[in-house]
Amino acid sequence: MMQITDSHNQKHSLFNAMNRFIAAVNNMDQIVMVPSLLRDVPLEDAKNEVRSSVMASSTTAADSYYSGRDMYGYYVLLKSIRNDIEWGVLQGEDRKKEKLSPVVDITRREDGDGDEDLEKQFHYHLSGLHTVLAKLTRKANILTNRYKQELGFGSWGI
Template sequence: MMQIADTYNQKHSLFNAMNRFIGAVNNMDQTVMVPSLLRDVPLDMEVKDEVHNTNGAANYYTRRDMHGYYILLKSIRNDIEWGILQGDDRKKDKLSTMDISRLEDADREEDLEKLFHYHLAGLHTVLTKLTRKANVLTNRYKEEIGFADWGH
């Protein structure tokens, strides 16, 4: 009985979510042999948004093509595996000292355990969604190149 509870809890652990995400991105990276084929191909069939320009005419555009997601997913995987020191340094450069002191004051006033659990849950949710995106991208790539039966 304890094993079942442990397995359930482990399924929802951040570590396992990160491993699933990294595995999905590694699979995507090994499957996609020609990333340039991903350009201008929407990841989901319905990712087009309607935008009205100044004269009221509707224009349609895709938010991000498969190539953009491919680059994004690989970048996030690298940040998880190797750290985001460069990313943190860039963020610090963009924040003023006033912003930093305001953030530090907020940390002191917050219940850190609640703040940690909030961000942990958010990170788990984002990793789950990113894992799905990596799997969808891999499958869409297979469809695009005519190998939809790979791995089935």
């Protein structure tokens, strides 16, 4: 049996990035006992809002979509993504109907060319996935820490 270790060379592996994200969401899930307390609470605190307003010029459409979310919205989003990673994207008939059509359309466009460089596509998507997982892991950690601050337990060492 092959043993997998988290050495310096493997810290950028997709497997480890997914494990870090799942661990952050699991920690968040254990700390957040009453998710409804997260409603209408912004994810960023007042100190970070100043920094966010300075960085606003470099926001993308996705950033502006998520900027309107409260902590509860992020909580639900992060748990949903964790479930998709652990159990697969397509779960149940409803999710198949919602998600299958766009996937089929993208596959048809990519398969139609035939001259696509699969290695280049793979590295492009792998790099994007690493970036997204790092951002989501950061959001899960921020949410966990903000929840503890809101409850007055900011010094918890959990």
